[in-house]
Amino acid sequence: xxxxxxxxxxxxxxxxxxxxxxxxxxxxxxxxxxxxxxxxxxxxxxxxxxxxxxxxxxxxxxxxxxxxxxxxxxxxxxxxxxxxxxxxxxxxxxxxxxxxxxxxxxxxxxxxxxxxxxxxxxxxxxxxxxxxxxxxxxxxxxxxxxxxxxxxxxxxxxxxxxxxxxxxxxxxxxxxxxxxxxxxxxxxxxxxxxxxxxxxxxxxxxxxxxxxxxxx
Numbered sequence: 001x002x003x004x005x006x007x008x009x010x011x012x013x014x015x016x017x018x019x020x021x022x023x024x025x026x027x028x029x030x031x032x033x034x035x036x037x038x039x040x041x042x043x044x045x046x047x048x049x050x051x052x053x054x055x056x057x058x059x060x061x062x063x064x065x066x067x068x069x070x071x072x073x074x075x076x077x078x079x080x081x082x083x084x085x086x087x088x089x090x091x092x093x094x095x096x097x098x099x100x101x102x103x104x105x106x107x108x109x110x111x112x113x114x115x116x117x118x119x120x121x122x123x124x125x126x127x128x129x130x131x132x133x134x135x136x137x138x139x140x141x142x143x144x145x146x147x148x149x150x151x152x153x154x155x156x157x158x159x160x161x162x163x164x165x166x167x168x169x170x171x172x173x174x175x176x177x178x179x180x181x182x183x184x185x186x187x188x189x190x191x192x193x194x195x196x197x198x199x200x201x202x203x204x205x206x207x208x209x210x211x212x213x214x215x216x
Contacts, residue, residue, distance in 0.1 A: 001038075001046070001047065003036075006036060006038050006049070006050075007033075009049070009050040010032065010033050010036075010037070010050065011033065012050065013032070013037075013050040013052075013066050014029055014032055014033060017052050017066055017067050018032065018066065018067060018070050021067055021071075022071075023067070023070045023071065023074055024074075025074050027101060028070060028073050028074055028097075028101070031073075031097045031100040031101055032066065032070060032097065034100060035093070035096045035097055035100055037049045037050060037063075037066065037093060038050075039121060040057075040063060040091040040092055040093040040096070040121060041055055041057060041063060041091065042057070042058070045057075050066065051065075052065055052066070052067065053065050054068075057090060057091045057114065058113070058114070059111050059113065059114055060206065061090055061111065061114060061206055062090075062206060063090055063091050063093055064094075064152065064205070068203065069093065069094055069097065071184075071200070072094070072150060072152070072173050072184070073094070073097055073098070073101075073150075075173050075184070075186050075200055076148050076150050076171060076173045077148075077171065078098055078101050078103050078148055079101075079102075079103075079147075080101065080102030080103070081102060081103070081104070082103050082104070082147035082148055083103070083104050083106065083143065083145075083146045083147050083148075084098050084103040084104070084105050084106070084146060084147065084148045084149070084150065085106050085107075085108075085139060085140055085143075085144075085146040085148070085149045085150070085162075085165065086098065086105060086106070086107040086108070086149075086150050086151075086152065087107075087108055087136035087137070087139075087149070087150070087151040087152065087153065087162070087208070088107075088108070088109065088136060088151065088152035088153045088208070089107040089108065089109035089114065089115055089118045089131055090109070090114060090118065090152060091114070091117065091118055091121070092107075092117075092118030092119075092121045092122050094150065094152055095107050095118065095122060095127075095129055095131075096121075096122060096125060096127065098150075099122070099125070099127035099128060099129055100127075103148075104128050104129075105127070105128070105129040105130070106129070106130050106140050106143050106146070107129060107130070107131045107132075108131075108132055108133075108134050108135075108136040108139075108140060109131065109132075109133060109136075110133065110134065110135060110136060110209055110210065111133075112133045115131050115132070115133045118131060119131045130143070135209075135210040135211055136151070136153075136208065136210055136213075137155075137159040137161065137162070137208060137209075137210030137211050137212035137213045138159070138161050138210065138211060138212075139159070139161040139162050139164075139165040140165070141161070141165060144164075144165035145165055145166060145167035145168075145170065146165055146166060146167060146170060147167050147170050147171075148170060148171050148172070148173075149162050149165070149166055149170070149171075149172040149173070149174075150172075150173050150174075151172070151173070151174035151175065151208065152205065153175070153205050153206055153207060153208035153209070153213070154175045154176075154177060154178075154179070154182040154203075154204070154205035154206065154207055154208055155174055155175065155176050155177075155182070155208040155212075155213055156176070156177070156178065156208075156213065156214065157176065157212060158172070158174055158176060158185070158187065159208075159210070159211075159212035159213065160212065161212070162174075163187070163189070163195070166187075166189045167189070168189055168190070168191050168192070169188075169189065169190070170188075170189050171186065171187065171188050171189070172185075172186075172187040172189070173185070173186055173187075173200075174187065175203050175205045179207055179214070180204070181202060181203075181204060182202070182203050182204065182205060183199050183200075183201065183202060183203070184199070184200040184201055184202070184203045185197055185198070185199060185200070186198045186199075186200055
């Protein structure tokens, strides 16, 4: 498939999957048009890159469906120049979207092989991003506080370190629930230990593994 063919598929994805479901932030739609999702999946999966569903990326992990990535990004409301912590680098697609939007991204991935693949992909875009291998439920204290935090795996609780590393006035978007179903939560930190929580609806993610998540 030629590059122009993928571009047409991106336009179709935006017009048929994103806009009709309420993704209306122009900068986010622009990011989805300009970040080639096919580069963040395996060669065998490229033909399905713009399908309305999650795709396997190896190591029992997935790249979320385009709409879910767009929804979480819109709920996060990232602004240019903000420091964003991402828990679960995966293939690097969500990080690429955030970088395109002008954020300084810090991403944690527990699976070394995925982190290395994502790092190599993202370097090709010259994006400003730091990736480390580790327990995402512990956050990244060294670079805290963060303006925004996004968690791309299903948590059984909101990890306390993530709340403490969130800036006052900051926002955390995280799926919380059990292994089979979660609710997409938006948590706004008003001041120390004071939060406003909103539920954006049901979702299903792979488990968040770590000290404050599920065991390996």
